[in-house]
Amino acid sequence: MLNILIQSAAMISLTDVMLQRGGKVLLDSVNLVVHSGQRVGFIGANGCGKSSLFQLLLGLLQPDQGQVSLPRQLRVAYMAQEVESTNRSALDYVLDGDTELRSIEQQLNRAQENEDNNKLASLYADLDAIDGHSAPSRAQQLLHGLGFASNDDKRLVSDFSGGWRIRLNLAQALMCPSELLLLDEPTNHLDLDASLWLEQWLLRYRGTLLLISHDRDFLDAVSTHIGHIEQSRINLYTGNYSAYERQRAERLAQRQAEYQKQQQRISEMQHFVDRFRAKATKARQAQSRIKSLAKMELIEAAHIDSPFHFSFFEPAKTSNPLLSLVDSQLGYAEKTILPQVDLSILEGSRIGLLGRNGAGKSTLLKSLTDDQPLLGGQKVCGENLKIGYFAQHQLEALDINASALLHIQRLSPNASEQSIRRYLGGFNFHGDTATGPITHFSGGEKARLALAIVVWKKPNLLILDEPTNHLDLDMRQALTAALQSFSGAMILVSHDRHLMRNSVDQFLLVADGKIRDFDGDLDDYQHWLTRSGTQGSGTQGSGTQNSSVNPAIQELELKQDRKEQRRIAAQKRKQLAPLRQKLKKLEQLMAGDEQELTRIESKLHGTDLYEPSNKDELQQLLQRQGKLRQQMDLMEEEWLAVSEELEQSK
Numbered sequence: 001m002l003n004i005l006i007q008s009a010a011m012i013s014l015t016d017v018m019l020q021r022g023g024k025v026l027l028d029s030v031n032l033v034v035h036s037g038q039r040v041g042f043i044g045a046n047g048c049g050k051s052s053l054f055q056l057l058l059g060l061l062q063p064d065q066g067q068v069s070l071p072r073q074l075r076v077a078y079m080a081q082e083v084e085s086t087n088r089s090a091l092d093y094v095l096d097g098d099t100e101l102r103s104i105e106q107q108l109n110r111a112q113e114n115e116d117n118n119k120l121a122s123l124y125a126d127l128d129a130i131d132g133h134s135a136p137s138r139a140q141q142l143l144h145g146l147g148f149a150s151n152d153d154k155r156l157v158s159d160f161s162g163g164w165r166i167r168l169n170l171a172q173a174l175m176c177p178s179e180l181l182l183l184d185e186p187t188n189h190l191d192l193d194a195s196l197w198l199e200q201w202l203l204r205y206r207g208t209l210l211l212i213s214h215d216r217d218f219l220d221a222v223s224t225h226i227g228h229i230e231q232s233r234i235n236l237y238t239g240n241y242s243a244y245e246r247q248r249a250e251r252l253a254q255r256q257a258e259y260q261k262q263q264q265r266i267s268e269m270q271h272f273v274d275r276f277r278a279k280a281t282k283a284r285q286a287q288s289r290i291k292s293l294a295k296m297e298l299i300e301a302a303h304i305d306s307p308f309h310f311s312f313f314e315p316a317k318t319s320n321p322l323l324s325l326v327d328s329q330l331g332y333a334e335k336t337i338l339p340q341v342d343l344s345i346l347e348g349s350r351i352g353l354l355g356r357n358g359a360g361k362s363t364l365l366k367s368l369t370d371d372q373p374l375l376g377g378q379k380v381c382g383e384n385l386k387i388g389y390f391a392q393h394q395l396e397a398l399d400i401n402a403s404a405l406l407h408i409q410r411l412s413p414n415a416s417e418q419s420i421r422r423y424l425g426g427f428n429f430h431g432d433t434a435t436g437p438i439t440h441f442s443g444g445e446k447a448r449l450a451l452a453i454v455v456w457k458k459p460n461l462l463i464l465d466e467p468t469n470h471l472d473l474d475m476r477q478a479l480t481a482a483l484q485s486f487s488g489a490m491i492l493v494s495h496d497r498h499l500m501r502n503s504v505d506q507f508l509l510v511a512d513g514k515i516r517d518f519d520g521d522l523d524d525y526q527h528w529l530t531r532s533g534t535q536g537s538g539t540q541g542s543g544t545q546n547s548s549v550n551p552a553i554q555e556l557e558l559k560q561d562r563k564e565q566r567r568i569a570a571q572k573r574k575q576l577a578p579l580r581q582k583l584k585k586l587e588q589l590m591a592g593d594e595q596e597l598t599r600i601e602s603k604l605h606g607t608d609l610y611e612p613s614n615k616d617e618l619q620q621l622l623q624r625q626g627k628l629r630q631q632m633d634l635m636e637e638e639w640l641a642v643s644e645e646l647e648q649s650k
């Protein structure tokens with residue numbers, strides 16, 4: 001975290017800026033203006049110059065040409081990507097972000113040593129002016145919101161792992177009073193709960209925010225503008241990420257050469273939409289999914305020139321169930337995390353895991369993949385089970401002296417080099433990038449290679465633990481599209497809400513030592529976090545109890561609250577019963593029409609029907625087919641309307 005003072009102007013501006021790094025032109029004749037209070041999300045492929053742009057604004061790099069201007073006396077907060085090991089406590093480290101506070105504290109110490117009462121009075125007034133007395137409390141709130149446990153503030157920074165140190169850097173940046181806040185991939189090391197908390201914090205931030213992120217839902221919620229860096233230029237779009245996609249799609253759609261490719265992908269998406277609608281059973285999830293899918297043609301159009309194009313192979317064999325945990329205890333030698341787990345992963349399951357940090361999501365995934373042995377119970381594997389497992393630690397397991405090509409060749413020695421090269425091209429590994437050692441690969445390139453290895457193994461069960469970390473937006477979109485067409489089973493943990501919404505059709509909630517169905521969508525999950533008071537909490541149970549409250553009184557209040565909640569819920573169920581019945585009746589009618597339509601279309605495929613003697617029957621079937629399709633369209637619209645009314649009434 002840096003707190004610096006930079007030159008003045010009414011706005012942040014880049015004028016005819018050129019920047020080169022290592023012989024590569026990152027920015028060329030760039031002109032950019034950011035007005036006070038705007039929240040600009042910067043996007044672009046890995047290595048396009050997003051982080052270098054921040055270095056320019058911080059004065060750590062100088063442009064090779066042009067001018068960078070910022071307001072005089074501007075207070076800038078910046079989230080560092082690395083932190084050295086230090087013996088300072090986490091709380092002190094976060095408080096260091098407020099450099100004015102630390103300066104006043106140092107002066108107070110000197111004034112006390114010199115017994116300078118006049119100076120002391122002046123400094124205490126300065127401390128009151130910046131609300132310095134509440135600083136420790138505000139720092140603890142930041143730590144809590146970013147997922148730290150209640151006693152983590154006393155731990156040394158050196159005791160935390162790399163990902164948690166990055167969270168400390170983020171907390172330090174948020175602690176710094178600023179007019180300009182620069183955040184580089186702030187959600188990369190956060191879980192979903194902490195990402196949601198940060199989103200709300202940034203919406204309350206009153207300064208100018210410049211943000212680098214590959215999380216489209218996060219950008220949608222936070223950004224007022226999008227700065228897209230491509231071909232060494234910055235194109236500034238007004239609106240959030242969805243608005244950017246809409247504007248860019250309109251421009252790209254005008255390119256005739258890309259049009260046919262775009263239409264083919266749209267056709268594939270429509271097939272996915274139709275397949276989902278045909279088996280939609282849960283009103284809330286189905287409605288949320290169909291709304292999301294309605295935007296997908298536009299999304300794909302905005303990414304049609306992506307360098308990433310790959311798909312999962314069809315699994316050779318499968319089993320049902322693929323994998324089961326029976327009366328199992330999961331955790332570690334010193335601690336049981338999930339004491340009673342009964343879970344079956346069926347063929348075709350598409351499961352998203354929800355739950356706060358420390359609840360046991362990763363523990364479950366490790367137990368399913370043999371990374372972590374069971375503490376008790378039984379794991380039953382299907383005869384044809386073939387797991388494809390992706391987790392962040394697998395990036396470290398890559399052989400940095402081997403090429404991407406060699407990594408695949410080791411898995412399939414008999415595969416031709418040309419077929420592997422063609423396959424790796426779908427992950428944007430070409431030429432020397434495919435054949436040279438991966439020593440200098442970025443985190444994003446390593447993540448792409450690890451995913452390529454998973455896909456190559458042709459799994460029938462995918463287990464993915466935060467697969468989008470380090471991936472740019474185009475690669476995330478390609479992964480989403482590939483997962484949609486994957487015919488095997490999948491279990492996914494991710495803070496990328498777009499990926500979750502568009503890849504899974506069932507949520508499981510891991511909370512309070514249990515795993516249970518979560519009948520809702522990600523908006524419902526955010527409401528659940530708010531109601532349960534767990535949003536942004538750290539390890540299980542941390543920060544949820546106020547030691548100054550009498551436990552007996554607290555328990556009585558909780559019981560009363562639960563009783564009132566049950567009464568309200570019962571009243572709601574009674575009010576909503578007619579809508580639920582109508583929805584059920586519509587689903588039954590749609591299912592009946594679907595069966596009749598299938599029978600008609602089966603007959604229409606026969607050759608005898610087209611004989612002259614069967615002309616009348618053919619005409620009747622065609623008329624009935626058209627009527628059924630029209631009828632189903634109307635019922636589907638009514639189903640969506642009733643679902644919407646049902647949800648708004650909850």
